[in-house]
Amino acid sequence: MMKTNILLLLLTGFAMAAQTAPWPNHATCAVCLTYDDAYNSQLDIAVPLLDQYGFRATFYIDGQEENLDQRMAEWRAIAAKGHELGNHTLFHPCLEYRDGEHRQWLTDDFKMENYSLDRFLRECRVANVLLKAIDGKSERSFAYTCCDTWVDDHISLLDPLRKFFSCARGVGATPTDFSFDLMNVPSFAVINHSGDQLIEQVKIAEKAGSVVVILFHGIDESHLPVARAGHQQLIEYLDSHRSQIWTDTFLNVMNHLDQMKQSERK
Numbered sequence: 001m002m003k004t005n006i007l008l009l010l011l012t013g014f015a016m017a018a019q020t021a022p023w024p025n026h027a028t029c030a031v032c033l034t035y036d037d038a039y040n041s042q043l044d045i046a047v048p049l050l051d052q053y054g055f056r057a058t059f060y061i062d063g064q065e066e067n068l069d070q071r072m073a074e075w076r077a078i079a080a081k082g083h084e085l086g087n088h089t090l091f092h093p094c095l096e097y098r099d100g101e102h103r104q105w106l107t108d109d110f111k112m113e114n115y116s117l118d119r120f121l122r123e124c125r126v127a128n129v130l131l132k133a134i135d136g137k138s139e140r141s142f143a144y145t146c147c148d149t150w151v152d153d154h155i156s157l158l159d160p161l162r163k164f165f166s167c168a169r170g171v172g173a174t175p176t177d178f179s180f181d182l183m184n185v186p187s188f189a190v191i192n193h194s195g196d197q198l199i200e201q202v203k204i205a206e207k208a209g210s211v212v213v214i215l216f217h218g219i220d221e222s223h224l225p226v227a228r229a230g231h232q233q234l235i236e237y238l239d240s241h242r243s244q245i246w247t248d249t250f251l252n253v254m255n256h257l258d259q260m261k262q263s264e265r266k
């Protein structure tokens with residue numbers, strides 16, 4: 001009798017856990033792979049690997065990138081396969097000063113301290129039009145350039161950008177709950193991290209049942225790189241755990257999370 005009760009309790013508990021699991025197909029956690037600034041290695045190395053394993057990722061492209069012009073057919077083709085082309089402004093403005101960092105490479109025209117909110121919003125709107133002309137899509141996510149979330153005299157971009165985007169990627173520690181704002185989702189910025197270190201971030205999300213967003217730039221390239229082997233190690237880990245880990249575009253994962261949050265409120 002006692003055994004039956006325990007079994008019933010276990011079964012009920014399992015059913016409840018399964019019902020309330022936030023991720024599709026009862027996955028334990030979600031992973032978004034994101035790649036910024038249209039590096040050649042993204043098309044040459046990342047995309048073939050992602051396609052080989054059937055994973056979809058998000059590519060944040062600012063409109064001024066030469067690769068957007070020169071390899072437009074390839075960007076269009078990857079969007080048609082389900083990858084997301086994300087908005088990353090037109091001219092990639094950044095704050096000259098943030099958190100003790102002085103970005104001396106910025107010219108005056110593209111310092112966000114010199115941007116009005118209106119100018120920033122117009123730039124984002126035109127970047128949306130440009131990307132729509134490439135992939136035909138009306139909905140996409142945004143990634144803050146240099147992860148900077150304000151312009152001019154500390155005017156926050158989070159609320160003004162809600163009219164263009166349902167979600168946006170910022171930077172920060174891998175979340176262990178869902179208390180973050182969908183317009184400033186923390187991401188793990190990769191700067192020469194090893195495959196083991198990247199997998200470590202996924203394990204934080206697996207343990208918490210949360211989501212991890214990884215921010216890549218080039219693969220085996222000079223600026224903020226990740227080694228090809230480390231990048232591949234992460235993809236292989238995601239593949240070998242694909243029944244527990246949902247890997248998808250930033251837009252798809254955040255839209256799912258948004259729906260989940262809305263249904264909890266009802």
Ligand SMILES: [Zn+2]
Nearest residue numbers: 036037145146
């Ligand atoms: Zn960027």
